[in-house]
Amino acid sequence: MATDVADDSAPRVLVVDDDQALLRMVRLSMASDGLEVATARDGVEALERLGSSDYDVIVLDLQMPRMDGRAFFREMVSRGHSPKVVILSAYGADQAQRELKVAAAVPKPFDPDHLIETVRRVAARS
């Protein structure tokens, strides 16, 4: 998966969603704003990415085939990864944020700049 060029201090972001069109839109938005973006189409693919790279923030959809957002999150935590997580969902994003105790939630549909701002804010927290 390609990675857009970004400045060195920019947060590294992994966007996990099963919708290709949505992934393209998010990646284009973030990359054009200077973030370092990687994408995965489901939890299984996301875990593979985590195995090879480190990410500051993971933007995570909940409803996905193969391994959904919740299952991925738990698996990730159990494997010792602790990136910041922003839940991205059309249904129950806030509830999932509280449930999984993650940094932020952005319900669909959203303004891409709002998502970028959220990711930057979350990444800036120590």
Added chain:
Amino acid sequence: MDIRESNRTDHDALIQGANLISHEFVRILEVPRGHETAPETRHYRDLMDAMGVALYTTDANGVITYYNDAAVKIWGRHPEIGKDLWCGSWKIYHLDGVTIMPHGECPMAVCLKENRPVRGAEAIAERPDGTRVYFQPFPTPLRDASGRLVGAVNVLVDITDRKLADQALRESESRLSVAMAAGQMGSWEWRISDNNVTWSDALESIHGLEAGTFGGTFEDFLSDVHPHDRAMVQDTIAGSLESGTHEIEYRIIRPDGQVRWVLGRGQLLRDPAGEPVRMVGVCMDITERKQAELAALRLGAIVESSDDAIVGKDLDGIVTSWNPGAERIFGYTAEEMVGQSIRRIIPPDRQTEEDRVLARLRSGERVDHFETIRRKKDGTEFPISLTVSPVKDRAGRIIGASKIARDITDRVGAEHALRESEERLRLAQSIARVGTFEWNIETGVNVWTPDLEAIYGLAPGEFAGTQRAWQDLIHPDDRASVLAHVEEAVRTGLLAEHEWRVVWPDGSVHWVAGRYQCVGDPDGKPLILSGVNIDITERKLAEEALRTSEESLREERDNLETINRISTVLSAELDLDRLIQSLTDEATRLVGAEFGAFFYNVVDNKGESYMLYAIAGVPREAFDKFPMPRNTALLAPTFAGEGIVRLDDVRQDPRYGKNAPYYGMPQGHLPVVSYLAVPVTSRSGKVLGGLFFGHRRAGVFTERHEKILEGVAGQTAIAIENARLFDQLQKSMDIKDQFLGLVSHELRTPITTILGNALLLQRRGSRLTEQSKQQAIGDVADEAGRLERIIENLLLLTRIDAGEQVDSEPIRLQPLVTQAIDSFQRRNAGRTITVSSDNDVPIALGRAEFVTLVLDNLITNADKYSPGEAPIEILVRHEGDSEIEVCVRDHGIGLDDDDLKEVFTPFYRSPKAKSQAKGIGLGLAVCKRVIEAQGGSIRAIARPEGGCDFIFKLHAYSTVGQDGD
């Protein structure tokens, strides 16, 4: 006053005095005679010598140092001062008067050896002359100023009189009780102050009580008294509290019910102030005397009131008694006849008769029903029947005769009248079906009229004529009670009246009412039992019919009420499990079953039917160890809906215990004997389940239970169906909730993409590459298309659901397939889709936009569940000229059998599909509705090698206008 009591009071005072003396004079006695320092001391000492109380002292070793004259009186000797030890008596005995008490063990010795006063001892002193004295010693130690034992003083009190009086009293009491027992006499004593009554054993025995079981109060006594006499007894005794004495005759009832006559005498004892203190008395059983008296009274009354002449005479024929009957019959008064010869009433030509009668009497013979002629005072002679019995004295000597004479003047006429009346009676009885019998108890012969035989279903003369033969004709269930009645009638001589059933030889049961009475001889020995029987079968049947109809009405009403109550419970409950549980509980209670269960048919998602149950009467855990009930031979008829099965004893049923592995009652299974099973069947005839009841006793369930349960089962079926509908509704609501989640996801995702791209292009369009911009714009278009498809599907589904008619028209399918593939591939370039088509595919009947929608849905679906490289094949075929078939074949995840049934259900998504891809379960549902609206059909097939075929068929358009492709 009790002599013992007055003695006791004196005695106590004496002891007190003795104690006082022994302590007061110790000081004086310590001074040896002649060494008295004061004249008072000597004076006291003289006084002591002279006083009536025996007194002596010893030194610390028990050597007697002093004694007075009174002591000598008791001992009958002068002991040697300074030598004799412990006591001055000759010999000492224990109270039994036999066992010697050694001097060294006498109370004085004990006092010295143990250095303590000894009190309460009693002993017997024997004098040298052999006479004896009962005495009570009061030895007290003497101590000097430093407390050292220096000797002892002993006061002896002569208690001989008291002892002898006690003994005499005891002896006299025992003599009295012997006397009383012999004379059936008991004694009692009533302490008025606390109402304490003591009875002698003999009195308890008179009352029929075990010794020592009398309650001990006046009321306990009164409760034994015959109720008729109770008030009189109470009044008399109350009166004697004033008058001082009473004498009453009264009856008591013993615990065994026996009535005895008692004569009671009582004497009141007063205290010196004249207040009643106690009442003492004796009671005597006078039953025999009373009975004799009563018998005499009764006999006298009989003689007095008899219509017959009853006359006593001595062996010389001199009249000794003459009753009113004799006065009336013969015209002579008692005054005229007593003391005169009986020959006065015998006609002259019959005087020899009297000689013969007297001769027979002297030899002890009795003359029975001797018919002869006698003469009245007015001289008229008349026929008479005589019975003359000898009268004996106590020693058995014949001293005279009693003669009963009956005027039989009217008998001839009477006999005639009797015959007539008997004839009428017989006729009446015959008409009223009254039968009479006479049973001679002694001989056992039972004589029946033919009418009675008819009542028992016997031909005239058929009755065997014994009591036993009669008993055999009585219904076995009634026999014991009938015989008890007969026994009672024989015993009491009272008129008996009761009803019973008889069994005729043909087996039919008839009701009989009987009235009869037993007559005995003058000694009370039963002789004849005679009476009538009436056939009351018709009355009984009418009564029975009335009762039955009342009962069945009541039963019907009860049943309705019960069913009503249950249906209230049932209709209020929509939760299936709770419904079944409360139904099972109610019904179990209703039929009085120990165990109740409802097994209901449930179809699991593999399509297999199995049974769940609700249990009542036992905890559900009792069933935990058992496998699900199987369709055993016993349960099968119920689940086949063949009707109610009611068994009085299930173990007797051939179907019981036929199933492996248990063969009968499984270990620890509920011990069911009575069995009742009712199928619960829906209106459509489907068996929803069964109600099963059990009881460990046999024959518990009745036809009534069946009837009730039939009603209950009907209500249950409705309730179960309602509950199931409700359940389905609940499920569909759950599905709608899921649907909302899915729809919001499915709609918001494309909107997000559209919105995001639009904002991106607007804000940073200038910074994006041309390629990125084109991609973003393309995505916007695609996602808008996706949204449109979803909305189309939803709208279409709603429309067709609402029953919209589809106007079909001729369409060609192949171009539509091609267009659909093109459209799909514009959106998903990577997927390989192949088409193969039969030649000469007929024109179909349908609507192009619908077919396009179906194809798009099926291709999208196949793509969603196929791996990236797997191709999708579309086959267009036709079967003859009537139908065209389009098959969309994928090589994806495939479908399970469960899924095949549900896959066209709106919002259904198979577990596999859920894990594989997003979706709302709408596409295939829309396909089915749309295809069916066009008159076609659709099905899914899971191919064994993997992947599935979705095949829809449409009707071919009529051959007119067919267009070869």
